[in-house]
Amino acid sequence: MNTIYPFQPKESVGASKWYEKLGIGYSGNYKGEISFYDSAFQFQQVLDTFQWGASHDIPITLSLPSLGPFQIAPSMSFKEREFAQQFFRTWNPLTEKVDTSIQKGFYSAREMSFGLSFSTAVFGKYQSKNTEAKVQAIRHVMRPQFSVNYRPDLVKKYYYREQVNKAGNTMLFSTLDGGIFSPFSSGENGGMSFGLDNNLEMKVKSKKDTGDVKLKKVKILDGFGISGSYNMLADSFKLSSFNIYARSNLFEKINITANATMDPYKVDPTSGFRTDRYVWEGGKFNPGKIVRGNLNMSTSLKSSKGDEKKKQLQKTGDDEDDNLTNDQMQQQLDYIRRNPSEFTDFSVPWTLTFSYSLSFAKLLQRDYTYKTQLTSSFNFNGDFSLTKKWKFGANGYYDIKTMKLQSLTTFITRDLHCWQMSINVTPVGRYKFFNITINPKSGLLRDLKINRTRYFYTN
Incomplete structure (x- = not known):
């Protein structure tokens, strides 16, 4: 559902009042999953x-309204999630392992949060005195961004501590x-969040073909910064990990993104578990230990575009995507990655x-021990x-660590004017499948399709 503004008049006259910008939204997501092998089907x-x-x-x-150079934005949210089962872990002293059990039923959990954020922008500029x-x-x-927030602990009854090893x-x-x-996070949270984003x-x-000199804007870094939070109501580990990104x-050709998570707490060398002591305690400064990170580089090549008018006609009806929530947009992106043939642009000869x-x-x-895992992969499409x-x-996925092609999907599509036919074949990978789909191009009618899929599983 789109955000509604209950105090906003149908016809606005003059400047808007501050209370007219109060917005209330709603998003709901319902899912159901069933797993079975068709060769050994049993209703139970x-x-x-x-x-x-x-x-x-x-x-x-x-x-x-802005308070000088500062933007102030209060917020409040209510969330509820419903579950079909509870999952229990219990330490077994006889086998010296953790036993698990499941209890079916209807369970619901809720979360409320209140916040007040402050943000501003600071500009710095160096101008060369040499015109040449x-x-x-x-x-x-x-x-810079700063916010204060509070979240009561409404899920305390669903959390417990359990022994996980012989130690x-x-x-x-x-x-x-x-x-x-x-599930929602545990514990009462009342503190502050902070962040700093930079652009350079x-x-x-640059000279044109005519010899005229023109100033060209070049982005050195689209963004780089750090963020974190501090929970004053927590009994331990009040300072969160630091998230660093760039x-x-x-050359307007190669996209590079990198981020890392830095843990400010010391680790017990015998068990590998965190301790409630900062790494800089003891007089020696240490910003923390990087516990996870990733680096992504990508580039795209394509031939000159075809008829732009035709391309615009193909995109007619896709405007409703702007109203999707973040979760819905992520689900749609995952669907596009799994079914690239349904989103083929026939106006581009090759990409x-x-x-x-x-x-x-x-x-x-x-x-219940910790181990550092390194993955490296190459993707092509x-x-x-x-x-x-x-x-x-x-499109395919090549695992550099194992030096194997882990996944390969080929497709062929046919433009049927307002409709589109696609055939997908995945001959390489753990989940091999074949499918044929006939669907309309319009985003409004995307779920109206004829599909036949056959999966082949390998261990």
Whole structure:
């Protein structure tokens, strides 16, 4: 549902009042999942594996008039999630392992939060006095953000501590783990959040083909910054991890994004668990230890575009995508990645996209110990027009660590004017499948389609 403004008049006259900018929204998500093998179908297995869940989100926002250079925005939100089961972990002293059990039923959890944020922008500029210099100006924009927030603990009854190893170490678990939707965070939260975003760009001289000199804006860094929070009501680990990020577009061709998470707490060398002591305690300064991070680089090549008018006609009806929530947009992006043939642009004769990803993280293992995992992969995606109506393409995923092609999907599509036919074949990967789909191009009618899919699983 779109955000509604209950105090906003139908016909606005003059400047808007501050209370007219009060907005109330709603987004709901309902899911159900069933898992079974068609070769050994049993109705009881369907009932045992059936999972369902629901999520409701009601945000309330208000944009107040700026207070000098500062923007002030109060907010309040209410969330509810519903689950079909509870998941329990219990330490077994005989087997010296953690036993698990599931209890079916109807369970709901709620979360409320209140916040007040402050933001501003600070500009800095260096202007070269030499008119013949290649770099004429450099501009730096800083956008600090600060907010105070409060969240009561409404899910305390769903959290408990349980022993996880022979050494007696315990971990905090939720009985709502393992559901379609993740549980809300535990504990009462009352504190502050902070962040600093930066942008760096410059103006350089560039010559046209005619010999005239023109100033061109070049972005050095699209963004780089840090964010974190401090919970004054927590009994331990009050300071959160620091999130550091950077993004840039080199030569307007190569997109680079990088981010890392820095933990400010010391780690017990024997168990590998965090302790409530800062790494800079003891007189020696240490900003923290990087516990996870990733680096992504991508570039895209394509031929000159075809008829722009035709392309605009293909996109007619897609304007409703602007009203989707973040979760709905992410689901749609995942669907596009899994079904690239349904979103083929016939006005472009060929396209090629390459991306490289490197990531590492300290992950919790099944025996409740931590292990650092490194992954490195290369992704490719491309298509070309066989004729004006036919297009062929493929996309794949190559794992550099194992030196194997983990996934490969090929597709061929046919433009049927207002409709589109696509055939997808995945011959490489753990989940091999074949499908044929006939669907309308309009985004409004995207769910109106004929589909036949066949999966082949390999261990």
